[in-house]
Amino acid sequence: MKFVSMLPVVAVGGILLLAAKDFPAWGDPQSPASSSPVSSHFIGSTGVDTEVPNMVTAVLADYRGFDTMFETVVVFIAGIAVLAILGGAGKRRASKRVHEVEAEPDLIVTNTARLIVPVIQIFAFYVLAHGHVSPGGGFQGGVVMGASFILIGLSWDLETALARFSIQRCMAVAAGGIVIYGGIGLLSMFLGGEFLDYAELESILPVSREMARYHAMLGVEIGVGFTVTAIMFALYANLSTAGRLKGGL
Amino acid sequence: MFEEGSVINELLIERLNYFIYVVLLMIGLHAMISKRNLIKKLIGMSIFQTAIILFYVSIGVKDEATIPIYKANHDPHGSHVEHGEANGLTGGVLYGPKALKKEEVQEYANPLPHVLMLTAIVVGVATLGLALALCQRIYQGYGTIEEDELLVKIERADARKSLSPIENSKTSSSRKSASQKPGLTKVSSVMKSSISTNPSVTKSKKAVTHKKQPKGKK
Incomplete structure (x- = not known):
């Protein structure tokens, strides 16, 4: 069985290694990916189109805004699906776990977490808000923010974290993030442009068309950050307790 | 070499x-x-x-x-103090956004x-x-996430379901939770009880299921 499974693996690996000969060399500036007109256009005219210094953010939230929006929806759907799969389990099979121990949260751990959690959350806001000019953005900031809640859940217990950010609130915040994203897209549509054509927001923002795209990108990233924060914590809370939402690790 | x-x-x-x-x-x-x-x-x-x-x-x-973030001299909102002094201006020059030339694109x-x-x-x-x-x-x-054991259990559940549909529907109506998957819950509850009581039972079962495994695959 194991030996038979090696055959397709070796075959695929061999073919890919053969194909590697035709791939561009390491760091080749003339490689198809680097010399393609799309990437040259993104590098060359991001500054003119959007005035955003970080091209990755500009491509993510503006040029490929549709992709990112539905990616956020995918994250949201994953959170809902995990709730749906594990949600009913808690009531049916309560108090099934045998290896659970009742223990006070450790003093050193909780006090360290007490000190470090606000710093993590401020850093998350920095990563989120500074995503235009430095590496960062909605997904990264959202994950850091979600990690701060997971840290609370790890160092105290899950109830403490859920008292601050309950699952219902998680879902509301996650849905709110998508509403922010889609709302900005719809708003630009109602203002005369196309869906997610942020430049049309200039008529309600006191800035130029380019800066309207710049600021709309921040709004979109905030929506993404909301969704990712909530879903990351909801995933942790559900998966660590098999849907019972108490006890935890 | x-x-x-x-x-x-x-x-x-x-x-x-x-x-x-x-x-x-x-x-x-x-x-x-x-x-x-x-x-x-x-x-x-x-x-x-x-x-x-x-x-x-x-x-x-x-x-x-470098990383795909504009350097100071290409930054749409950047100012470059040295450049401004070279031009005889004070306090730096604000650069407006401008499209990059082909050789500048190679820098990112x-x-x-x-x-x-x-x-x-x-x-x-x-x-x-x-x-x-x-x-x-x-x-x-x-009660398991081993694929071969799962296949055996699913097969057993299916067989039970096809044998006595009447009995099954009875059990499902009596159980609220079993309404969705009548056969599965019944079997799984039997399995769970045997597994949770004696871990060595599962081991012996595993050995049995390994033998049965090719049958299950077909």
């Missing part, structure tokens, strides 16, 4: 990034095909995903290029693979979380 032109030289030095990606991909694929434990399959899937991410990111590398790495992989990582986390939730649900229902 590492001289110019040899296969090893080409694979391990010139094209090391492709070599690592292929090796990671093979590890992931092998884990997904041959492992029976669902969690191990998921680990394989994650390794596979990492291989693809490495492939894309290594393609985005460009010699003598390709942003597109990074954007695509950012997407892939996030979707990967979402799918991994969903898959883990499914594994937990399967464990709650069947």
